[in-house]
Amino acid sequence: MTPKVDPGPATASSAPRFLDAGEAALVVEFGEVVDPAINDRVLALDAVLRADPPAGTREFVPTYRSLMIHYDPLQIDRDMLVAVVRRAMAAMTKGRSKATTWTLPCCYDPALAEDLDEAARILKLCRHEAVALHAKAAYRVYMCGFTPGQVYLGGVPKALAISRRPAPRPPHPAGAVLIGGGLCVVAPFVMPTGWYVIGRTPERLYAAERKDAFLIQAGDNLRFDPIDVATFRDLEQRAASGEIVARKSAA
Amino acid sequence: MTAGASEAILGILSAGPGSTLQDSGRHGYLRYGVTAAGPMDPLAHATANLAVGNPAGSTALEVSPGGIEVTAEFASLSVAVAGGEFEVNLDGRPLPPAVGLNLDEGAVLKIRAGRSGSWCYLAVAGRFVVPRVLGSHATHTRTGFGGVNGRAIVAGDRLRIEQSGWSKPSPGAMVAPWLDRPVNTVRVVLGPQHDYFADEEIAAFLAGPWSVSAKRDRMAYFLDGPRLTHARGYNIVSDGIAMGAIQVPGDGRPIVLMADRQSTGGYPKIATVIGPDLGRLAQARPGTAFSFEAVSIAEAVAARREEAAWLSRGIVAEPLLRTHLSSEFLLGLNLIDGVVGLDTVG
Numbered sequence: 066m067t068p069k070v071d072p073g074p075a076t077a078s079s080a081p082r083f084l085d086a087g088e089a090a091l092v093v094e095f096g097e098v099v100d101p102a103i104n105d106r107v108l109a110l111d112a113v114l115r116a117d118p119p120a121g122t123r124e125f126v127p128t129y130r131s132l133m134i135h136y137d138p139l140q141i142d143r144d145m146l147v148a149v150v151r152r153a154m155a156a157m158t159k160g161r162s163k164a165t166t167w168t169l170p171c172c173y174d175p176a177l178a179e180d181l182d183e184a185a186r187i188l189k190l191c192r193h194e195a196v197a198l199h200a201k202a203a204y205r206v207y208m209c210g211f212t213p214g215q216v217y218l219g220g221v222p223k224a225l226a227i228s229r230r231p232a233p234r235p236p237h238p239a240g241a242v243l244i245g246g247g248l249c250v251v252a253p254f255v256m257p258t259g260w261y262v263i264g265r266t267p268e269r270l271y272a273a274e275r276k277d278a279f280l281i282q283a284g285d286n287l288r289f290d291p292i293d294v295a296t297f298r299d300l301e302q303r304a305a306s307g308e309i310v311a312r313k314s315a316a
Numbered sequence: 317m318t319a320g321a322s323e324a325i326l327g328i329l330s331a332g333p334g335s336t337l338q339d340s341g342r343h344g345y346l347r348y349g350v351t352a353a354g355p356m357d358p359l360a361h362a363t364a365n366l367a368v369g370n371p372a373g374s375t376a377l378e379v380s381p382g383g384i385e386v387t388a389e390f391a392s393l394s395v396a397v398a399g400g401e402f403e404v405n406l407d408g409r410p411l412p413p414a415v416g417l418n419l420d421e422g423a424v425l426k427i428r429a430g431r432s433g434s435w436c437y438l439a440v441a442g443r444f445v446v447p448r449v450l451g452s453h454a455t456h457t458r459t460g461f462g463g464v465n466g467r468a469i470v471a472g473d474r475l476r477i478e479q480s481g482w483s484k485p486s487p488g489a490m491v492a493p494w495l496d497r498p499v500n501t502v503r504v505v506l507g508p509q510h511d512y513f514a515d516e517e518i519a520a521f522l523a524g525p526w527s528v529s530a531k532r533d534r535m536a537y538f539l540d541g542p543r544l545t546h547a548r549g550y551n552i553v554s555d556g557i558a559m560g561a562i563q564v565p566g567d568g569r570p571i572v573l574m575a576d577r578q579s580t581g582g583y584p585k586i587a588t589v590i591g592p593d594l595g596r597l598a599q600a601r602p603g604t605a606f607s608f609e610a611v612s613i614a615e616a617v618a619a620r621r622e623e624a625a626w627l628s629r630g631i632v633a634e635p636l637l638r639t640h641l642s643s644e645f646l647l648g649l650n651l652i653d654g655v656v657g658l659d660t661v662g
Contacts, residue, residue: 088590130553215349
């Protein structure tokens with residue numbers, strides 16, 4: 066039997082816990098909650114390791130609160146990997162270096178925002194209040210996951226914190242902007258979901274043929290720019306022909 | 317359409333649902349939410365590839381229990397079949413479940429679910445000429461990545477093969493005893509979230525008995541068995557998911573996340589199936605009872621090392637014995653050399 070891990074809760078500044086996800090993946094856990102300071106440490110460790118990947122490591126997967134390191138245990142053993150990670154942590158820079166801010170066009174017209182009225186009703190808001198709250202907020206990309214290019218955003222106003230659905234709804238279209246569980250996601254692939262579709266972006270977060278196939282990275286900042294249906298259709302066509310319709314600025 | 321001198325076509329005459337092209341997986345993009353996919357039974361996939369002289373992670377056809385029927389067009393193909401104990405049949409004559417052979421132009425090879433096992437691999441000497449998506453041929457049907465237009469193989473597909481020149485002069489039964497893996501115990505490393513469960517729940521988890529539910533696919537195997545109770549709730553902030561992770565959602569029924577798993581998830585993961593036992597579990601049929609055994613990282617790595625040693629020795633094929641097949645069959649295959657070889661073996 067493996068010994069039980071120390072269950073002490075990690076804070077944003079305490080030493081991380083090293084958890085095993087089998088013999089070929091190590092989880093470096095900086096905390097158990099959604100917290101920008103914890104996510105900063107995850108991304109900082111990820112940046113140091115990616116800059117010079119230790120022999121035997123295969124890929125690094127940053128999430129809200131932990132970094133999963135996939136490795137080949139026949140090339141690097143677990144204790145060695147932990148030692149390498151500890152050394153890398155000493156080289157970590159404080160805070161984020163250069164955050165890109167994206168402005169993502171988003172259509173909140175109920176024709177495309179299929180669940181907007183339902184979500185507003187549950188949140189006891191009128192449609193326009195819900196849209197204004199969502200469009201005004203500043204978001205941070207905590208991680209990518211679930212489908213290619215999909216981003217998980219923090220910074221959702223409390224008034225828009227809605228529980229996930231008790232049962233999934235039928236598949237949403239590509240480009241859906243969804244809220245649920247106090248978070249927001251932009252979902253580039255058609256999938257069933259337990260979240261609420263409150264908008265849609267014409268931008269393609271994943272495009273196989275594009276030089277940067279994945280547009281947005283963990284650690285980036287993001288805002289939504291409300292557009293009407295006609296603009297959506299126009300931008301959708303331009304995006305389909307290869308143009309990047311989101312705007313990018315270095316903060 | 318004509319194929320070049322070194323090219324041939326693997327023609328799909330019929331295909332049940334769920335057979336896909338798989339290489340070792342689409343690695344390096346989990347950080348962007350891209351599923352790795354790859355074989356459900358990596359050991360059998362590697363075995364079939366090595367048997368035809370391909371590198372272990374080459375693209376091969378993963379055959380689901382729905383089965384498949386293929387033929388060679390324009391030229392013969394050297395192929396190998398390995399995986400679960402499927403029924404393999406060449407022009408109406410039965411072959412062993414792990415076998416290498418020359419598929420002559422126009423010959424028909426049928427592979428369908430047999431006595432045990434859930435996945436079987438058909439490797440072809442050379443390479444499948446299909447586009448790579450993010451560097452890989454691995455098919456992930458949910459996002460439409462890889463393989464043939466991101467979908468499962470269907471009747472009428474004609475897969476171009478660039479042949480390697482490697483050939484198998486006579487059909488041979490593959491000597492791969494490591495593919496005989498009864499599913500009575502599946503080894504796991506506890507964690508990463510076993511501290512969400514009390515000791516007695518971990519004991520109940522290990523003891524089972526479990527069986528794979530009928531609800532299973534390349535993404536996840538749902539398990540039937542005791543209901544597990546969480547000590548600290550069942551919602552965690554999403555973190556990474558390794559292949560073989562056993563997550564326990566709110567209803568207490570464990571789910572093993574397999575090759576087509578999502579990159580991240582939000583349920584506590586009580587344990588992770590060790591790499592060398594992924595194929596053992598993947599091959600389990602619904603209803604077969606098994607338990608889990610917790611092992612240390614060192615034990616899991618030793619099992620990996622053992623697996624690597626088997627494969628590094630190369631795959632040996634034994635001539636098919638007359639007791640398995642009639643001489644009429646062997647002569648019918650026009651494999652005089654093979655028959656002579658058998659006689660000299662005695």
